[in-house]
Each structure stands twice: as structure tokens, then as C-alpha cells.
Amino acid sequence: MSHATRTRPARTSASARRTHTELLSVYLNDHLAGATAGTDRARYLARSCRGTDLGPTLEAIAGEIAKDRRSLTDLLRRLHIPARRYKVYAGWTAEKLGRLKANGRLVRRSPLSTVVELEMLRAGVTGKIACWEALRQLAESDERLDPAVLDDLLHRGHRQLHALEELHREQTAVTFHASGPQAPTPASRGTGAR
Template sequence: MNALSQSGATQSRPTTGSADLKLLGIYLNDHLAGATAGTARAGRLARVARGSALGRAIEPVAAEIALDRAALLDIMRDLGIPVRRYKVCAGWAGERMGRLKPNGHLVGGSPLGTVVDLEALRLGIEGKAAGWQTLRRLSATDERLDAARLDTLIERARRQQETVEEWRVRQIEQALATTAD
């Protein structure tokens, strides 16, 4: 057990073979802000699409995204990295602000709103996968990181990307389809 796990404090200098914990803390808290926004966006999309084919496809993805956020919190705890609440709040607020965009309709939603939500989810999942891959590399020198768990998270992100991309393509084709006059 090292001094970090005994005291719970972060250290700014790396020990041999491990990451700079101050920078890793910033990195993981940034990912947590993104995970907070992604969880909210996925949950909202699942609620809006409930009962439709899209909803049935997105509901399990939204549930997994919430589990992934919890996994990130577990990993941060295992590493002794404190959660920076202001970043979590920024992620939450950023997602809410992202809803306040002109959508081409005076009242109600636009078919493009679902496309934008799916594109935002896809980008978030890609970022999350990159974060898991970074941690997977670090697991080679840090026994606190479970390589098998990270492999599972990477694979789950890949499946999420496939599902979201399939539905993004369907929605864009539907939203931008021209109608015969």
C-alpha cells in the first residue's frame, strides 16, 4: 500500500511506473463531467423516445452509460482521486444548456433534435472509450486498475457506439428525407 491509499491525498509527482496523480485527477474529473452530461443526455433521450423502436434500443444504452459513470467513480475512489463537484456541476449545466438551441420549430421539438442528441451521445461514448483505453494502458503499471474490468468497459463502449451510430443514421435519413410534392 502506498502513501496515497493510506492518506487519500493526491500527489503531484509520479512514483516510478505510475501516472502523475494530480494530472490524472484533472483528467478523470474532466471525464466525470462528460459522463455526467452523457448520462443526463442519454436518460432524457430514452425518456423522450420511450415506447418507440428508438426508445427500446436506447434505454439499455442509457442504463449502461449510467453504470459507466458509476464505474468511473469507483475507479477514482480506488485511485484516491477526489471528485471535483464543480466539474460535475459544470457537466450537468452544460448538458442543460445544450438543450437551449434553436431547432427550426417555434414550439416543440424538431426531428433534428434526436439526431443532435444521438451525435452528442456518440461523441461522448468515443471520449469515454478513449478514457477507458488510457486507464487500460496505465493498468500495466498500476495494480489498482483492473485490466479485465477496463477491457469490459472498452468493449461495452464499442457496442454502445455501434447502437448509437445505427440509430443516428436511421434518424438522419428520416429527418432529412425529402417529401414528394
């Protein structure tokens, strides 16, 4: 009986370590799928805005987001975590399907598309920052993770987020600014004071 008591904690500890690795694998592969979608989304948005005021900043951000995805795959290798291709393909497919939303226009690109896509990129970068923060915390006890590398990734992520927030503010002002008197909407007609 005393022997069983001594060996049970060892099995529990080994199981906990195994579960930790499995959960980290799921977590990082989910982020890899998101990074795949985000990389494609950023490139598509940069191409769509080429020749506009937003173009140069979006080109730079798209390049950095692609670089961040490569950094994530490097971290997976350092942690001996295999990339799950089906999740990568799922992220790629989700991004392509996301382009089908018309945003009020059937043929031409709507200005609203840029607003929505900037919001999607902001959400993606926010998620990426959370991933870097989680790995930075793990770096305190896992020598395979370099704190300085993760600090650089965090700094770059926050810089991207700030730039996207600025672009979103500018594009929102352009998209929703009415140049002349605005016609009443159906919902507002007949709602004046009697």
C-alpha cells in the same frame, strides 16, 4: 557538489510522480463531468423517444451509460482521487443548457433534435472509450486498476458506439427524407442554366 548531484534526481522523480497524479486527477475529473452530462443527455433522449422505434435501444444505452459513470467514480476511489464537485455541476449545467437549442422548432420537439443529440452521445461515448483505453494502458503498471474490468468497459463502450451509429443512420434517413417534390431554396432559385 557531488552530494547535490545525487539528491537532485530523487527530488525530480518525486515531483514527476506528484505531477502524474495531479494530471490524472484533472483528466479523470474532466471525464466525470462529461459522464455526468452524458448520463443526463442519454436519459433525456430515451424519454423523448419513448414509444418510437428508437426507444428500447436508447433506454438500454442510457442504463449502461449511467452504469459506466458509476464505474468511473469507483475507479476514482480506487486511485484515491477525489471527485471535484464543481466539475460535476459544470457538466450537469452544460447538459441542461444544451437543451435550449430549438433546432428549428419553438414549441414542438424537432426531429432534428434527435439527430443532434445522437451525435452528442456518439461524441461522448467516443471520449469515454479513449478514457478507458488510457486507464487500460495504466493498468499494466498500476495494480489498483483491474485490466479485466477495463476490458469489459471498453467492450461495452464499443457496443454502445456501434448502436448509436446505427440509430443515427436511421434517424438521419427519416429526418431528411423528402416525401414529395422539394421546393427550391432561396439560394437555389435563379441558378439554372441560361
